[in-house]
Amino acid sequence: MSVSSAMEENPPKVNKWDGNALKNALDDAVKDVLLSHFSYIESHKLLDGRLMISSVAVGFSIFALVWDWLYPFPQSSRSVMLVCVVVYFVMMGVLTWYTTYLECGIFCTALNKDVAGIDPDQIWNASSSLKRFDNKYHLCLSQRTGGSGRPKEARTVLTVENYFDETGKLLYASVAKEVLRLYSDLDSKKN
């Protein structure tokens, strides 16, 4: 039924004491399950938004650097510097708002495109959080029908040590089982 993915054949090994590495490995595994078990397409819109905001901010900073080099302070460059600095920090604020409110932990968006092209896409969002020094990985899968639908959500909490062996290798099969269970939970839930 499902094609065996590269990650399934060769699950990653991480430093099991590094919480950040564990979360990243679990996120990658969940994303891999979602994309390889179903023929969903990944949507990069969220990450693209973040890249766009950061690029604009860095662009302004590079512009300030070049301008200052061409027209050394203080003659005439003061207002340009002021604008660049203010815009840069405003962009940083926008980025923080974006990551906190718009993204909120979503690391994967998969689209279930309708074959006939008539119905709007089903959008699946996977988000997760793992507190520092904690071993509870909170995973939330949400499904929304594109456009207007209210999202249906299913959450689960995974105890991190059950999904890695002693050497730090990811136990892909256990993760896949959890993800598929969440998926069928969501699918069967009537609105």
Add this chain to the structure above:
Amino acid sequence: MFQMDFLDDIRRMNCRQIFYQFLNFAMIVSSALMIWKGLMVVTGSESPIVVVLSGSMEPAFHRGDLLFLTNYEQEPIRAGEIVVFKVEGRDIPIVHRVMKVHEKEDGAVKFLTKGDNNNVDDRGLYANGQAWLNRKDVVGRARGYVPFIGIVTIIMNDYPKFKYAVLAGLGVFVLIHRE
């Protein structure tokens, strides 16, 4: 075995995420740059924070002290103030005290400086034939200071290999560390 683990993290990233790692690094550098430029704008000085390099202002300032400068045009330069100035032709700024001031009605000033710990005034340091400093030579006026911290900058400048090693190490760490 431990070296390969974190490189694994990189291999699993797709090109968007790799681009984001570089952007992350660029944002950290840009934040430092923007804070510096912001300080330049607010204080009006081209170098708002300087490190004292010599002992010519002891016992007020010692080698390695950090000085905070402002350079507001409206504030006149008066005798007794500590100024940081650059002599034409040399790019290292000097921190000394103003001894004598001549001021014309239109606001043009010329002044003479001397280090507290020096026996003679700075005429020997000025450019050939120059006997007085002008407003445009001033980088800023010292407003506040933090002792000792500037020693790090002095060490980094004396041992540039150490500086590059630290910067390279930090850069690599930021590029490789995910989120």
